[in-house]
Amino acid sequence: MNTRRVRIMTMTAFSPRSRTRRAVLATAAGAVLAMPAACELTDAQAPEDGGAAAARPPDGNGAAGGGAGAEHGSGARGRPGVPMLTVAATGDFLLHDVLVQQAAEDRRSQGRRGYDLMPMLAGIKPVIGAADLGICHVETPLGRREGPFSGYPAFNSPPQIVDAVAGLGYDTCSTASNHTVDQGEPGVRRTLAALDAAGVRHAGSARTAEEARRINLLDVKGVKVAHLSYTQDTNGIPPPAPWSVNAGLSAPRILADAARAKAAGARLVVLSLHWGEEYRHEPTAAQRALARTLLASEDVDLIVGCHVHVVQPFERINGKWVAYGMGNQVANPSANDAATHEGVIARFTFTRGPSGWTAAPAFTPTVVVPGPPIRLHALGPGSDHQAAIARTSGYVRSLGANVPLAPDANPSTVR
Ligand SMILES: [Zn+2]
Numbered sequence: 001m002n003t004r005r006v007r008i009m010t011m012t013a014f015s016p017r018s019r020t021r022r023a024v025l026a027t028a029a030g031a032v033l034a035m036p037a038a039c040e041l042t043d044a045q046a047p048e049d050g051g052a053a054a055a056r057p058p059d060g061n062g063a064a065g066g067g068a069g070a071e072h073g074s075g076a077r078g079r080p081g082v083p084m085l086t087v088a089a090t091g092d093f094l095l096h097d098v099l100v101q102q103a104a105e106d107r108r109s110q111g112r113r114g115y116d117l118m119p120m121l122a123g124i125k126p127v128i129g130a131a132d133l134g135i136c137h138v139e140t141p142l143g144r145r146e147g148p149f150s151g152y153p154a155f156n157s158p159p160q161i162v163d164a165v166a167g168l169g170y171d172t173c174s175t176a177s178n179h180t181v182d183q184g185e186p187g188v189r190r191t192l193a194a195l196d197a198a199g200v201r202h203a204g205s206a207r208t209a210e211e212a213r214r215i216n217l218l219d220v221k222g223v224k225v226a227h228l229s230y231t232q233d234t235n236g237i238p239p240p241a242p243w244s245v246n247a248g249l250s251a252p253r254i255l256a257d258a259a260r261a262k263a264a265g266a267r268l269v270v271l272s273l274h275w276g277e278e279y280r281h282e283p284t285a286a287q288r289a290l291a292r293t294l295l296a297s298e299d300v301d302l303i304v305g306c307h308v309h310v311v312q313p314f315e316r317i318n319g320k321w322v323a324y325g326m327g328n329q330v331a332n333p334s335a336n337d338a339a340t341h342e343g344v345i346a347r348f349t350f351t352r353g354p355s356g357w358t359a360a361p362a363f364t365p366t367v368v369v370p371g372p373p374i375r376l377h378a379l380g381p382g383s384d385h386q387a388a389i390a391r392t393s394g395y396v397r398s399l400g401a402n403v404p405l406a407p408d409a410n411p412s413t414v415r
Pocket residue numbers: 139177178179274306307308
């Protein structure tokens with residue numbers, strides 16, 4: 001079910017795109033809106049299917065949103081009239097050489113030159129496309145379409161990844177990582193230009209001081225959602241400008257930004273954090289302490305994490321959720337430990353009740369299979385990758401949260 005109706009807004013003028021799935025509108029920053037109290041949720045609460053939809057609340061700014069009218073979800077398990085939206089977030093794209101070669105091969109098989117990453121990643125499209133808000137992470141700077149490309153330690157990745165990001169149904173990507181400034185200011189500029197050209201919003205890096213101050217505010221089924229992004233470090237590379245990347249996980253700074261987002265009208269604030277110790281399934285003490293500090297604030301509603309390349313647990317804190325690490329979305333399936341080929345799509349269903357928003361978590365395990373061809377699969381309950389599902393489930397639940405596997409968005413395509 002692809003019933004998403006995402007309307008994207010910006011606080012400055014923004015040209016509408018002609019994509020049928022989304023409509024874009026420009027709006028001024030809204031008035032300060034009351035923030036509901038911290039979410040309450042029982043761990044046993046079942047997630048809603050990503051395609052479900054409920055009545056859309058009044059828009060509040062009077063702008064028409066290209067068919068974004070109220071939806072009464074067929075198949076929705078939410079109560080009619082109860083605002084509900086689904087968020088799906090994923091981990092790192094690590095575009096090692098073999099993946100770039102596969103993208104060239106897939107393009108060649110269409111009789112064309114260049115790179116096409118969509119065939120490799122299409123297995124997760126039913127899950128991302130079914131979510132009302134899809135959040136990806138672009139860990140590495142993007143190069144020119146014709147290359148040259150490079151891998152670790154100074155990444156320069158094919159910008160064609162953004163074509164796939166848009167095609168998979170992502171709406172916004174975090175770009176703050178330890179590799180953001182691997183290619184200096186030109187890398188930051190190319191990455192954000194590629195996302196802009198594809199109509200995908202972004203947070204975490206910037207070309208100007210003004211862009212860095214701007215809150216990445218999206219309209220999801222009539223609900224304003226802010227997506228912000230920060231990284232713990234830049235591998236010791238000094239950012240070309242103070243605004244190039246949101247580097248350093250300063251709780252006061254992040255909370256100040258989250259408060260600004262709420263003041264700009266965001267009902268929900270989602271943080272993408274690039275943090276943790278690589279290849280370690282357990283969150284560090286620093287991750288756990290920061291999650292506690294941030295989720296203690298009513299200005300932060302959800303944290304999704306990247307960087308460690310393996311799956312880390314979900315934890316419920318102050319009635320809200322953190323997914324510490326979602327693993328790699330895609331990485332070389334024949335290098336490193338198998339755990340780096342396994343990831344999760346973290347899925348959260350937000351429902352607004354009388355006492356505010358509540359979030360129900362779920363996850364879809366993913367695995368990169370070496371093929372050939374190399375392909376990313378989303379794993380459903382009937383999958384033949386049961387060992388991967390068991391491992392991933394163990395990591396997700398390792399802090400005791402009984403997070404369920406998400407129902408298949410589309411059982412015929414989820415493997
Ligand atoms: Zn990283």
